[in-house]
Amino acid sequence: MSKTRYSGFKVLKEALTGHKGWKPTWRDAEPKAGGYDVVIVGGGGHGLATAFYLAKNHGITNVAVVEKGWIGGGNVGRNTTIIRSNYLLPGNEPFYEFSMKLWENLEQDLNYNAMVSQRGIMNLIHSDAQRDAFIRRGNGMLFADAGCEFIEAKEVKERYPFLDMDNPRFPIKAALAQPRGGTVRHDAVAWGYARGASDLGVDIIQNCEVTGFNIENGKCLGVQTTKGEIKAGRVGVCVAGSSGRVMAKAGIKLPIESHVLQAFVTEGLKPVMDNVITFGAGHFYCSQSDKGGLVFGGDIDGYNTYAQRGNLPVVEDVCSGGMAIMPMIGRARLLRMWGGVMDMSMDGSPFIDSTEIDELFFNGGWCYGGFKATPASGYCYAHLLATNSPHEVATAYKLDRFRRGAMIDEKGVGAQPNLH
Amino acid sequence: MSQMNRIKGGLVNQKKSISFTFNGQILTGFEGDTLASALLANNKKLVGRSFKYHRPRGIVTAGSEEPNAIMEIGNGAYKEPNTKATITQLYNGLEANSQNHRGPLGFDLMAITDFLSPLLGAGFYYKTFMWPKAFWEKFYEPAIRNAAGLGTLSTEADPDTYDKGFRYCDILIIGAGATGLSAAITAASSGAKVILADEDFLMGGRLNTESIKIDGGSGSKWAKDTVAALSTMENVTLMSDTTIFGVYDHGIYGAIENRSSEAREDKDKPRQVNWRIYAKRSILCAGAIERSIAFGNNDRPGIMLASAVRSYANRFAVATGDKVSVYTNNDDGWTTARDLVLKNVRVVAVIDSRSISPVLRVPGAEIFMGTDVVDTKGRRALKSIKLSNGKTIDTDCLAVSGGWNPNLHLTCHHRGIPKWNGEIASFIPDKANPPGMTVAGRAKGTMVLSDAIIEGHNEGASVASDLGYKVKKSDPSETPSVSYSVTANWGVPSGKNRAWVDLQNDVTAKDIKLANQEGFKSVEHVKRYTTLGMATDQGKTANVLGIGIMADNMGQTMEETGTTIFRPPYSPVAIGAFAGRRRGMEFYPTRYTPSHKWSVEQNAIFVEVGMWYRSQWFPLPGETHWRESVDREVKQTRASVGICDVTTLGKIDIKGSDVSEFLNKVYVNAFAKVPVGKTRYGLMLREDGMVMDDGTTARLSENHFVMTTTTANAVNVYRHLQFCHQCLWPDLDVHMISVTEQFAQYAVAGPNSRKLLQKVIDSDCDISNEAFPYMAAGEITVCGGIPARLFRISFSGELAYEIAVQTRYGDSLMRVLMEAGEEFNVVPYGTEALGVMRIEKGHAAGPELNGQTSAYDLGMGGMVSGKKDFIGYKLGLREDLLRDDRMQMVGFKPVNTQDLLQAGSHLLNLRDKPSTETDQGWISSCIYSPILGHYIGIGFIKSGHSRKGEFVRAVDLVRGNDIEVEICSPHFVDPEGERLRV
């Protein structure tokens, strides 16, 4: 297919000629009889990014991404669009910072405007103990070159006069911000990676569900799908909330539970807040999209589920968290709520690793933090699939870490996925 | 002229005028009006601007599906943006303002975007604004953000209150139109408990807007009589102005009741009530919603849905035009023409895209069959339309009907996918409705009223009898059968003109075509790429039309194209309503300690600890800095005696013959042989080997123990113990109850603590060092027979006790202790002084017990028994947890004692540069020690236990501090523990 370069000039030219020149963003493919060097299972953000970096960084272009529905229909299309690299632990921070740096160049890499907007993210601090913990985090961020800013209460109030600084339960004492954090137009990430991968020769195969793995003598030779068998030199599974279901077809059980996380958006409003505000103590975080909707969320529902929908208690919890800290939102109306199925791991951190089956690889356990990880996850997974060794920022993301006792437990809540 | 479009009749009270304002202009309407009907009565055609192109727009519908007429209602903190005029009941003093325009509504400066529209098609922003890189955040995005958005949120706190309520019923009937009312009659007649809910403030649904007859009388009268009859039945609850917004698991329905009128009269009353309705079954009778047809310039003010035109004429007595034309592809559109004629409103033309015979006679109107509307004129109000036969017709209101879509929104809430029905040219609910939900009437695709009534009647009976109720036999109400026939018409070629599909989000037929051309072929992709159906009306009027256009573009059937599904809420819900009373002080429950009142009297400063409010310090007159107070409290306690309320520590009363064995399984150290009258420190792990909590457990008698936990973990530990007992060792004879709130507990610490207590404790209780040594525990009496418990334990490192009485004596005991302590110069101390003393003593607390640390990390590896199984034993032995280079807890003191050491600092070797690789650890807790006269800290550093005496740097890049510190033992004061035992 012809590669169309996007630019303001091209948009202008097409506007004058009736938009007849726009080509499909990606090429819809059917499985090749001869198979592929690598088959990626899962056409979400991570899978498409993996395919893109396999082709771009490693020159491996005989690649298929198989997706059971439509690409980008999973968590990349149903999240709260936040990116940040404000992690606490050394196992995580360099990885997420690497991801942040990839975000910062994403549009130029992909020639697609995913609206990476570094509008800043701010975590509210309500007590001395929280202040100490956030300073520890902030120093870790500065050690990793991720940047951060400590904001005293007075300045928080000046910047965000709508916050209830003197909330009787959670008075705001200060905040820790990461100015480089922000939001990204989530769907566009999937489309941009799909376009980039497709342009480099990757086959994107939609409506193609993997029904099984061809495994002989401990080696994976390909996948069975609703569109027939597809041979593969190497298979990389990357299916987030469906991890348990898909890996079970290869006989592999995981340290993962599937849970639903709800997210919410209000009706469109004129700009009222320009950054992401996180009220951790009240289980609420919020930003405003370019279209004007306040996009917000909170905790997961807390029970195992594969249904992409949640229940009322969490809706009420999240909204009360919002009302507690920014009571102006009482008259904003919640327009839509939706649920995404999260692959909650046993320590809240992900896996990018080989498995006990040769040539079968696994990427998952992203909990509700997968979106911000998309570029680095794709980059590091591609590295692993191409070289059979982990990328240097993803060495901690091993499946056997629990056997060794090398947990990466940011929250310190132990092996209970619904608390991460 | 006031209300120039008002005609006779209707269901409004034309004797009762209501005054309101629109964009500052004072207008009047009548009781029973909506804001929309009152605006139309006053000939306000242009009421708003569209989202993207700022096109002039007018009222389109008469219901919650309205895409255009959304406004800001009220002012100041009461301002409510994006409010649909079509469902806002008119009231005296209502203040409405149009939104999303710069400059006056008639001359919106932002309308320039409309001229740039060829550039701004679907997804244009994904293809540009990428150069130069820095310009996105600085220039492009702010410009887009300012242009986008709809109404303006007041940035003030919402001044209204909201309530939450719970209701239970056998059958919830959603929608009180002809079908719902019919279902309610039969269901209620059986004695079943019925809730009938309708989003409109007037029940009756479309019966209030139609001229049809039921049982020989008018439909609206039948509805009114039926509602009146139902209202007298005890087993029926009527909820008008109540929207069922979501269907949740196991028959739980979310409902929002609008009580604004009450709240306006009385500020203490809630504006809205968020009901959680628990229903065994439900019957969805939500009717149908009309859709439009995509033709050129079909968005001008004055172009409305045909049913809305009829609603305004019949229910609200408003003529929406002087020269009305009708454009339809189905029989129902003709009804609008007929009803208008009956109301003496002039109908100039009826245009039907079907090549059939005219459906009705419409006196005075030109009839065009097999004809389409292809273009319209009139920027701020419709002036004329152009037909496919070339003819132009002067008209100021075009009533469009593209057919009816069953209102199946709620059937999708459990991800049920609607299926296509060719006969009615729309989607109908498939079988995967939420469990317990039955659909009847037009919501199910039964488009003929007489059939819908029968269906409602029968479903009401059958659902009631399913639930075991006996239904009285009765006949359904009768209405003449009026057939419904439709031929899908998704639009006509519009040439250079744009044909609008989603009016609010400005999605045109061309946008959908472009999306398809660019490879967005799944309905979900098209929705996300074009924003079709994502506006505040949730695509109620646009979705099916858009899917029809897609199917045409791709040469597919509607079945192949499929549909997106609806998610909650059915219509947007104020966030305040979800929060209810949970805001401000009521956001979390508040718990006060027994000494709270006394502490308030002492002007204590309080701090929130979980749900508790604890005294942080007790300032004396003249003390200007918290450190002055805290230093004094520490010094006085260590010099003589201090008292601290420690009630918030978790207390668990445990009884039974197997308690020792049980404790042995949950603590790392031995508990099998704790003697009666002794207390023992215990360390509790999670199963993964990390420390969960610590505390003491006292054995008061052979089979009676009392455990204490940290404040933060009181609830978790109790839950954990119940798990261990019920799930793991169910036959152990153990009985537990949390008594945290049943006992007031005070720490009495310092060299004079015994002397003080001896004055309070009854004289027959011997608490001398010999009779009641360190770690003793016992039941005693105080103040002449009041039962109490005494524990000789110490967090401060001093000779200390904790004394507990029943909570009701807590306040008195505090006062008694303070009075008794006067001669010793007793001091009350708060959580700050408590923290200082525990760090001086090297006790790990919250910042160290952070769930990431093992017993070994904390320097308590020696306590861990290797002779028994206990929770956390085996997994605590994993290789990485036993590594020597783990972060281990030690103490830190500044080399230069003048230096400020702060928690959160990271640790670096002297010559290293900061980086993740060189990071050695961090300081977890830090205080100024008034005893040592300098800052000290506890923290974690790689291989810490073997590095004592080494010098490193504590680096705080966040606050700009970098000092040299010495690694030392965390036990700064009395490391041998001699003071404890005196």
Next chain:
Amino acid sequence: MIINHPLLGPRDSEEFVYLGAADLINRPNNWEQDASAEDFYQYQYIRENIAGDHRELWYHEQGDQSWLVVTRNTLSHEIINVELAQDVSRGIGRGK
């Protein structure tokens, strides 16, 4: 959701706290053997994560403090069975 408590009847799930798979009842007893390291690892970390009928532990924290084993479909959320965890534990031979 509504959980039909075997002792107290139907209760809103908001009264409960969720833990995870009911397999957590089946704690290994062989702590003295070296092989138990693997058993404890599997017990604590590896999950069936069933898409279908899932046996799971809920604790009636705002109620009678019973631990319950709820059998619930993770695709539809339908609850098929509710038992007292204590009975389930005894049923698989756990005692003291």
